[in-house]
Amino acid sequence: MKFTIQRDQLMASVQDVMKAISSRTTIPILTGMKLEASEDGIKLTGSDSDVSIESFIPAEEDGIVYVEDIQPGSIVLQAKYFPDIVRKLPQSSVHISVDDHLNVSIQSGSAEFHLNGQDAEEYPQLPQLQTEHSLEIPIDLLKTLIKQTVFAVSTSETRPILTGVNMQISGDDLYFVATDSHRLASRKVPMNGQLKNLSFENVVIPGKSLTELNKILDDSQETIEISVTENQILFRTKHLYFLSRLLDGNYPETSRLIPEQSKTVVQIDTKELLQSIDRASLLAKENRNSVVKLVTKNDTQVEITSNSPEVGKVVEEVRTESLEGEELKISFSAKYMMDALKVMDSEKVNIQFTGAMRPFLIQPIDDDQILQLILPVRTY
Amino acid sequence: MKFTIQRDQLMASVQDVMKAISSRTTIPILTGMKLEASEDGIKLTGSDSDVSIESFIPAEEDGIVYVEDIQPGSIVLQAKYFPDIVRKLPQSSVHISVDDHLNVSIQSGSAEFHLNGQDAEEYPQLPQLQTEHSLEIPIDLLKTLIKQTVFAVSTSETRPILTGVNMQISGDDLYFVATDSHRLASRKVPMNGQLKNLSFENVVIPGKSLTELNKILDDSQETIEISVTENQILFRTKHLYFLSRLLDGNYPETSRLIPEQSKTVVQIDTKELLQSIDRASLLAKENRNSVVKLVTKNDTQVEITSNSPEVGKVVEEVRTESLEGEELKISFSAKYMMDALKVMDSEKVNIQFTGAMRPFLIQPIDDDQILQLILPVRTY
Numbered sequence: 218m219k220f221t222i223q224r225d226q227l228m229a230s231v232q233d234v235m236k237a238i239s240s241r242t243t244i245p246i247l248t249g250m251k252l253e254a255s256e257d258g259i260k261l262t263g264s265d266s267d268v269s270i271e272s273f274i275p276a277e278e279d280g281i282v283y284v285e286d287i288q289p290g291s292i293v294l295q296a297k298y299f300p301d302i303v304r305k306l307p308q309s310s311v312h313i314s315v316d317d318h319l320n321v322s323i324q325s326g327s328a329e330f331h332l333n334g335q336d337a338e339e340y341p342q343l344p345q346l347q348t349e350h351s352l353e354i355p356i357d358l359l360k361t362l363i364k365q366t367v368f369a370v371s372t373s374e375t376r377p378i379l380t381g382v383n384m385q386i387s388g389d390d391l392y393f394v395a396t397d398s399h400r401l402a403s404r405k406v407p408m409n410g411q412l413k414n415l416s417f418e419n420v421v422i423p424g425k426s427l428t429e430l431n432k433i434l435d436d437s438q439e440t441i442e443i444s445v446t447e448n449q450i451l452f453r454t455k456h457l458y459f460l461s462r463l464l465d466g467n468y469p470e471t472s473r474l475i476p477e478q479s480k481t482v483v484q485i486d487t488k489e490l491l492q493s494i495d496r497a498s499l500l501a502k503e504n505r506n507s508v509v510k511l512v513t514k515n516d517t518q519v520e521i522t523s524n525s526p527e528v529g530k531v532v533e534e535v536r537t538e539s540l541e542g543e544e545l546k547i548s549f550s551a552k553y554m555m556d557a558l559k560v561m562d563s564e565k566v567n568i569q570f571t572g573a574m575r576p577f578l579i580q581p582i583d584d585d586q587i588l589q590l591i592l593p594v595r596t597y
Numbered sequence: 598m599k600f601t602i603q604r605d606q607l608m609a610s611v612q613d614v615m616k617a618i619s620s621r622t623t624i625p626i627l628t629g630m631k632l633e634a635s636e637d638g639i640k641l642t643g644s645d646s647d648v649s650i651e652s653f654i655p656a657e658e659d660g661i662v663y664v665e666d667i668q669p670g671s672i673v674l675q676a677k678y679f680p681d682i683v684r685k686l687p688q689s690s691v692h693i694s695v696d697d698h699l700n701v702s703i704q705s706g707s708a709e710f711h712l713n714g715q716d717a718e719e720y721p722q723l724p725q726l727q728t729e730h731s732l733e734i735p736i737d738l739l740k741t742l743i744k745q746t747v748f749a750v751s752t753s754e755t756r757p758i759l760t761g762v763n764m765q766i767s768g769d770d771l772y773f774v775a776t777d778s779h780r781l782a783s784r785k786v787p788m789n790g791q792l793k794n795l796s797f798e799n800v801v802i803p804g805k806s807l808t809e810l811n812k813i814l815d816d817s818q819e820t821i822e823i824s825v826t827e828n829q830i831l832f833r834t835k836h837l838y839f840l841s842r843l844l845d846g847n848y849p850e851t852s853r854l855i856p857e858q859s860k861t862v863v864q865i866d867t868k869e870l871l872q873s874i875d876r877a878s879l880l881a882k883e884n885r886n887s888v889v890k891l892v893t894k895n896d897t898q899v900e901i902t903s904n905s906p907e908v909g910k911v912v913e914e915v916r917t918e919s920l921e922g923e924e925l926k927i928s929f930s931a932k933y934m935m936d937a938l939k940v941m942d943s944e945k946v947n948i949q950f951t952g953a954m955r956p957f958l959i960q961p962i963d964d965d966q967i968l969q970l971i972l973p974v975r976t977y
Binding site for chain 1: 675678701710713876879909910911
């Protein structure tokens with residue numbers, strides 16, 4: 218195997234594929250990265266057996282030549298050193314070649330690295346997904362769906378199914394839902410008839426996989442294909458293949474958590490509320506989920522307070538756009554509230570309370586595609 | 598006590614003073630920050646008893662008003678919360694007031710923090726330095742002196758005196774010298790008669806103090822006054838007062854370490870050599886001070902190599918400007934060489950070797966103010 222490749226293209230692919238490679242795997246060869254050269258281009262593969270990523274660098278695309286002098290072949294390189302080597306090569310062109318004894322040479326300018334490779338035959342085969350359960354959405358939209366839900370997955374392994382994001386189809390809508398049982402984040406996307414008769418149940422994608430996928434994908438209007446089998450999900454773009462296992466188990470029915478009526482409705486500026494809760498949470502640094510209190514004052518203001526006996530207290534009044542219904546005193550996690558407000562893509566939000574002990578809803582004004590639900594904390 | 602102050606000025610001073618405050622001090626009140634209001638302005642103080650920093654915000658300067666409505670007084674605030682509070686205040690103007698029960702109120706816009714203060718009487722008095730041993734140098738130059746030497750102090754407490762930088766006066770020159778006994782960094786500054794009859798011996802400033810001082814000082818042509826007593830050193834600018842203890846003990850005589858003759862002299866591009874050594878060190882990630890080998894090839898090239906049996910090897914030829922004297926094979930720490938080359942402020946360096954087992958010198962071409970010395974590693 219040998220080829221000459223543009224360093225920047227190689228670097229970008231290496232960085233993507235590295236997201237799947239862990240130094241703490243139980244299968245030693247998976248600490249490596251597989252390189253395959255064919256006449257069409259170079260394919261890099263990384264996997265930790267939960268997530269597998271393939272990135273393809275075409276020999277030529279849109280008239281630009283990325284790879285030249287290709288002799289087909291394959292090798293596995295130690296992933297620990299490869300990214301730094303590529304990043305620090307002195308010239309923009311890189312020659313990689315492998316001899317019969319798995320010795321790899323990486324040469325650029327006057328610098329020459331000789332690495333011990335491993336036989337690519339020993340690298341596990343990635344499963345080939347056979348499915349007709351596919352849909353396509355813009356990459357931008359997928360990134361937004363991930364961002365608006367994945368923060369709410371559970372970080373505890375007591376209920377493993379809650380560490381994932383549930384992808385549902387209901388009618389003509391696609392839903393992403395995450396909950397850690399103290400709060401819930403949900404995002405709906407109308408698919409305008411594109412789903413045809415597609416249906417799948419109980420698709421739960423590990424939050425960690427989605428977080429890595431989100432890092433790899435660049436903002437783009439291009440589409441990404443999502444294919445689902447019984448235990449795996451594949452995200453595929455032109456040159457990227459991102460495969461993740463799905464979580465085993467039944468995702469809980471979450472729709473019954475959402476209150477159907479409300480007793481106090483507040484409309485308020487998203488950023489002002491976010492910053493005021495951020496300030497109120499400052500005095501409770503030790504407590505990860507510091508608790509703040511919201512009290513309705515009159516028709517136009519809510520008061521945000523927090524109190525840490527040894528340190529002091531914070532009081533702030535925030536002007537509302539409107540405030541209707543019953544008077545209310547409610548306490549909740551500042552972190553949960555800030556997480557929810559940060560992903561609202563509207564200047565103003567609508568908050569619906571159903572009393573101090575009941576979960577409350579946060580939604581953008583005039584938009585029901587995003588729904589955030591938070592359970593209050595009992596302090597009264 | 599009360600006053601109204603500009604948030605950005607207060608924030609800058611708080612950040613400077615925080616550099617001296619440690620949460621792990623044995624004197625509880627030193628986890629706090631002292632605020633003193635006088636008609637002239639506001640003084641902030643932080644100290645961990647090794648280093649003390651005072652920052653002064655004048656009530657008015659150059660026609661700009663920074664502090665208003667001052668009622669003199671003082672208080673100690675918990676430093677853990679104060680910086681975040683100031684940073685996140687909603688408006689550019691901040692009102693701070695203290696009542697008779699040491700309750701502090703910090704108010705900005707509609708946000709109001711109430712903190713428990715501590716009596717400023719309990720805060721230790723900083724020593725007032727009485728000395729005529731003072732000199733002034735530009736702040737820029739002091740920052741450069743620190744940068745070019747402090748990286749070479751020892752990080753081990755086996756010889757505590759080596760954790761500091763030795764400030765010497767010799768003739769009309771000021772010297773900063775640091776060594777960890779494996780390498781030495783020295784910078785000389787001709788003082789053009791400004792030192793008069795100033796002399797001091799054995800002034801050893803903790804490397805940690807200089808690193809913090811360097812972070813606080815902004816690049817500037819203005820001067821900083823340096824005053825030395827038997828066990829303390831004071832750096833003073835217009836609004837900043839930075840006091841550090843000096844290290845006890847005798848700094849070793851370092852001048853005899855510097856070889857007086859050389860057998861091989863290489864002139865080479867600083868950046869090319871630095872990058873080539875950086876690449877050669879890549880394969881030895883586990884080993885903090887990875888060893889690289891330099892071999893003279895002919896009149897115009899040196900070869901840089903490194904070898905990690907399990908991983909592979911790197912070979913690179915670097916073109917020299919000139920290469921004179923005996924043939925040489927020498928091994929040294931890549932980290933030490935890179936540290937030394939990074940602080941050279943010239944495009945080309947002169948390296949003087951005296952054989953594979955003797956320390957070698959690195960200096961800018963045509964400039965003897967910077968001197969870096971490295972002990973080789975025995976590998977042959």
